[in-house]
Amino acid sequence: MASQPPGGSPEAVVQVSPVACTAPAAASGIAELGREAAAGGVPQFADAMIRCDRLVRIFATDGVEVQALQGLDLLVARGELTAIVGASGSGKSTLMNILAALDVPTAGSVRVAGHDLTALTARERTQYRRRAVGFVWQQSERNLLPYLTAWQNVLMPMQFSAVPRKARGQRAGELLDLFGVTSCADRTPAMMSGGEQQRVAIATAMANEPAVLLADEPTGELDSETAGIVFDALSTANTELGVTILVVTHDPMLSGKVRRTVAIRDGRTSSEILRRHDADVADTPAHPIEYALVDRAGRVQLPRDMLETLQIRERVRLEAEPDHIGVWPDFEEHRQS
Ligand code: ADP
Numbered sequence: 001m002a003s004q005p006p007g008g009s010p011e012a013v014v015q016v017s018p019v020a021c022t023a024p025a026a027a028s029g030i031a032e033l034g035r036e037a038a039a040g041g042v043p044q045f046a047d048a049m050i051r052c053d054r055l056v057r058i059f060a061t062d063g064v065e066v067q068a069l070q071g072l073d074l075l076v077a078r079g080e081l082t083a084i085v086g087a088s089g090s091g092k093s094t095l096m097n098i099l100a101a102l103d104v105p106t107a108g109s110v111r112v113a114g115h116d117l118t119a120l121t122a123r124e125r126t127q128y129r130r131r132a133v134g135f136v137w138q139q140s141e142r143n144l145l146p147y148l149t150a151w152q153n154v155l156m157p158m159q160f161s162a163v164p165r166k167a168r169g170q171r172a173g174e175l176l177d178l179f180g181v182t183s184c185a186d187r188t189p190a191m192m193s194g195g196e197q198q199r200v201a202i203a204t205a206m207a208n209e210p211a212v213l214l215a216d217e218p219t220g221e222l223d224s225e226t227a228g229i230v231f232d233a234l235s236t237a238n239t240e241l242g243v244t245i246l247v248v249t250h251d252p253m254l255s256g257k258v259r260r261t262v263a264i265r266d267g268r269t270s271s272e273i274l275r276r277h278d279a280d281v282a283d284t285p286a287h288p289i290e291y292a293l294v295d296r297a298g299r300v301q302l303p304r305d306m307l308e309t310l311q312i313r314e315r316v317r318l319e320a321e322p323d324h325i326g327v328w329p330d331f332e333e334h335r336q337s
């Protein structure tokens with residue numbers, strides 16, 4: 001096993017040859033995954049609902065440039081409930097605003113529910129926001145109109161999209177019931193608790209049957225018990241209504257409830273955790289498997305906690321095995337320091 005360290009690459013990143021790996025994530029880029037998907041080669045992405053390819057968003061204020069997104073790639077399959085985690089300022093809200101068509105990327109491509117968001121006319125943009133996506137934001141003032149009751153708030157988006165009156169009333173009733181807030185029907189937001197406001201916000205976001213629901217820290221202002229209830233309402237929307245959901249959360253307890261958690265670091269997707277239930281053993285807790293993403297240049301970002309545990313700093317030693325790549329701390333470096 002203990003072979004010599006390979007000729008030292010001074011980079012702190014791990015170069016992984018795409019041909020050495022067989023997992024779909026190791027293909028050399030999203031475009032390639034897209035081609036494979038179109039050819040039926042990657043079934044889980046054949047039906048991608050969200051596809052971001054090298055998204056860049058640069059903000060220039062007072063002559064200072066901030067690169068909020070630095071070439072972000074993301075694929076989300078239809079029907080998935082995915083959590084997005086990342087430190088404050090890592091670009092999560094910038095991504096959500098672009099997916100909501102409230103902002104446009106500086107470069108890169110983004111497709112959501114079959115719409116190319118970089119090529120929408122003003123009219124298409126309005127239609128997209130009205131019908132294709134629903135949003136839930138952290139602040140309930142952004143989600144609900146304060147002078148309307150819960151019932152009226154849920155009806156409102158349907159009035160803008162010409163749903164027949166009878167169908168509107170029926171759907172509003174069903175949605176309030178599904179999210180357990182029928183008792184709020186005649187109350188304005190000021191007369192609801194924070195958790196009730198967010199559940200009514202989810203009902204409102206789902207009124208026009210969007211394909212995608214975007215939620216940016218919807219539980220950020222709630223205590224943990226209430227946050228759990230609101231998060232369960234999102235799960236309900238996902239399982240009962242089949243909507244694809246992307247939810248930004250700071251709370252590891254909540255991200256632990258979803259099958260897939262994608263981490264954003266410095267404006268890029270850096271790693272993700274997939275939780276799989278063991279099909280053979282009933283009632284086993286989901287077993288989390290951590291993945292690092294491989295970019296087109298073959299770069300992998302290793303999670304910080306793993307680096308710290310093994311005191312990995314400047315470089316690592318790599319060992320190509322038939323079915324995996326071994327990554328080892330550089331003992332030479334440790335001896336010298
Ligand atoms: P997060 O939601 O992960 O906390 P954001 O996407 O809000 O991060 O912000 C990412 C970076 O972009 C931050 O450095 C932030 O200051 C900057 N930023 C976000 N929006 C703007 C804007 N409208 N103008 C200038 N800078 C912005």
Ligand code: MG
Nearest residue numbers: 092093094216
């Ligand atoms: Mg944010």
